[in-house]
Amino acid sequence: MITLKTVIAILKQDQNFRDIISDGAYFSRPQQNLTFSQLSYDSRNVTDSTLFFAKGLNFKREFLADLAIPFYVSETDYEVGIPAIIVNDVKHAMSLIAMAFYGQPQDALKTLAFTGTKGKTTAAYFAKNILDTHNGGKTAIFSTMETSLDGKTFFKSQLTTPESLDLFRMMREAVSNGMTHLVMEVSSQAYKTARVYGLTFDVGVFLNISPDHIGPIEHPTFEDYFYCKRQLLANSRYAVVNAEMAHFDFVKSELTGETAFYGTGSEHPISNSEAFSFSALDTKFEIQLIGRFNQENAVAASLAAIRLGASSADAQVGVAMTTVPGRMEVLTQANGAKVFVDYAHNADSLAKLLDVVLPHQTGRVVLVIGTTGNKGESRRQGVGELLEQLPEIEVILTADDPNFEDPAEIAREIASFITRDTQIIVDRETAIQTAMASTSGAADAVIIAGKGVDAYQIVNGVREPYAGDRKIAEKYL
Ligand SMILES: CC(=O)N[C@H]1[C@@H](OP(=O)(O)OP(=O)(O)OC[C@H]2O[C@@H](n3ccc(=O)[nH]c3=O)[C@H](O)[C@@H]2O)O[C@H](CO)[C@@H](O)[C@@H]1O[C@H](C)C(=O)N[C@@H](C)C(=O)N[C@H](CCC(=O)O)C(=O)O
Numbered sequence: 001m002i003t004l005k006t007v008i009a010i011l012k013q014d015q016n017f018r019d020i021i022s023d024g025a026y027f028s029r030p031q032q033n034l035t036f037s038q039l040s041y042d043s044r045n046v047t048d049s050t051l052f053f054a055k056g057l058n059f060k061r062e063f064l065a066d067l068a069i070p071f072y073v074s075e076t077d078y079e080v081g082i083p084a085i086i087v088n089d090v091k092h093a094m095s096l097i098a099m100a101f102y103g104q105p106q107d108a109l110k111t112l113a114f115t116g117t118k119g120k121t122t123a124a125y126f127a128k129n130i131l132d133t134h135n136g137g138k139t140a141i142f143s144t145m146e147t148s149l150d151g152k153t154f155f156k157s158q159l160t161t162p163e164s165l166d167l168f169r170m171m172r173e174a175v176s177n178g179m180t181h182l183v184m185e186v187s188s189q190a191y192k193t194a195r196v197y198g199l200t201f202d203v204g205v206f207l208n209i210s211p212d213h214i215g216p217i218e219h220p221t222f223e224d225y226f227y228c229k230r231q232l233l234a235n236s237r238y239a240v241v242n243a244e245m246a247h248f249d250f251v252k253s254e255l256t257g258e259t260a261f262y263g264t265g266s267e268h269p270i271s272n273s274e275a276f277s278f279s280a281l282d283t284k285f286e287i288q289l290i291g292r293f294n295q296e297n298a299v300a301a302s303l304a305a306i307r308l309g310a311s312s313a314d315a316q317v318g319v320a321m322t323t324v325p326g327r328m329e330v331l332t333q334a335n336g337a338k339v340f341v342d343y344a345h346n347a348d349s350l351a352k353l354l355d356v357v358l359p360h361q362t363g364r365v366v367l368v369i370g371t372t373g374n375k376g377e378s379r380r381q382g383v384g385e386l387l388e389q390l391p392e393i394e395v396i397l398t399a400d401d402p403n404f405e406d407p408a409e410i411a412r413e414i415a416s417f418i419t420r421d422t423q424i425i426v427d428r429e430t431a432i433q434t435a436m437a438s439t440s441g442a443a444d445a446v447i448i449a450g451k452g453v454d455a456y457q458i459v460n461g462v463r464e465p466y467a468g469d470r471k472i473a474e475k476y477l
């Protein structure tokens, strides 16, 4: 519940309020006493006591017409006969009003947020397991892959970082379920679209940065992407930062609060790095996820969780137990060849994945990969240029969420950066089957990069069912 009076007070305090318009008349303060019992940004989900937010690129006036709602908040006066609260920034309004409506749920949780181009989901899973070890399973998680509000049952997420109304509603539900900690991923897009506006995290972790998510619906430039990501550090009480990341000196120069650094050259380096173990934080860790970058993710998660009350021993247990569906999973074919299923879908993560696989697999190595349509367009060049430098890899280009674009055209664009022959097999299952049929022994490998266990392909704006790379690989072992 929230009253109209409180809504207006919140907006005024944030210098976001412009005016109230009712029946063509302008007001600077509420004319009646009204209580809202629901907040919504979707006209298909309203009641007669909903405070509605008209927002978004695809919002249309017709969504409002004929709605039986008492008020809407908007940057535009749609002149539909419904009283309007006009603001300068509707997403700022949404976030602060949601926070108040749900009773500031963040104050009842220890909050930990990860950002970075790569590793957010993996680090979030490490952190959840460490914190669960510490608090007996009372850690909620909001990740790209799945969400849990009770620490043990999971449902698929729609976005990496939920829209603010959903975020604070889910936080409240997590608190009601007895959760004491929340681990979440915060995307650059979340800052760009003010999904976490006004929220201060107890710990914010910056894992790494490389060019990605640049395109018409994401960020216009790398500068914008990088700036949005850095907002997490500006909005956290305690920061954890990778000293090995690109632009580290600059990121460091901006920090004003308490910070822990990790990685080479910092107070928390990683040493004795082996495939399944490493040392850091005066602790010897066992780890199931191979690749040094996963050891970085584990150290970042440990430092953050320790700040929130966990012990080094909790970190040791949590790291050792962590696997992440679709990330660095290794299967073995009947002929002994290895099949690596990983979520790498840009040049940086693909380079890291190949760095881990190539030294061990000295035979035929076949890579199945595609890049997304209408999103992250720069990945095509990045992936193509990387593969041009690795002539020992056979490349099969396939579909990966082509959306409204033609997947064969995307594949041809990637191939245009590679001078040797590549195969294009648009149907992802056929591509995987073909790659797996071409191996003959234990030195060979198939690397399936991009979708992990995602059980959909985005085609023409719709999530079409897809079994997931791991399930398909299991079928052809
Ligand atoms: C650019 C962007 O962030 N867009 C997101 C944003 O869209 P939007 O606010 O512009 O809203 P919209 O989808 O255009 O629709 C307009 C509004 O009309 C409303 N509506 C619609 C129909 C109707 O009948 N009545 C009605 O009221 C909708 O509820 C909506 O509020 O808010 C929507 C939810 O309210 C999101 O679904 C949408 O994500 C799009 C689909 C998306 O792909 N986002 C990506 C880029 C994204 O955010 N990714 C990051 C992860 C990046 C990473 O991997 O690091 C993320 O955090 O997930």
Ligand SMILES: Nc1ncnc2c1ncn2[C@@H]1O[C@H](COP(=O)(O)OP(=O)(O)OP(=O)(O)O)[C@@H](O)[C@H]1O
Pocket (backbone or CB within 6 Å): 116, 117, 118, 119, 120, 121, 122, 123, 144, 185, 207, 208, 293, 294, 296, 297, 326, 327, 328, 342, 343, 344, 345, 348, 349, 350, 352, 353
């Ligand atoms: N620290 C890291 N540095 C570089 N690459 C990484 C790192 N951690 C994971 N990766 C690679 O990136 C892939 C995606 O990892 P993960 O899902 O944890 O990242 P994410 O930041 O959540 O990704 P996305 O934004 O694409 O959802 C992994 O499968 C792996 O190949």
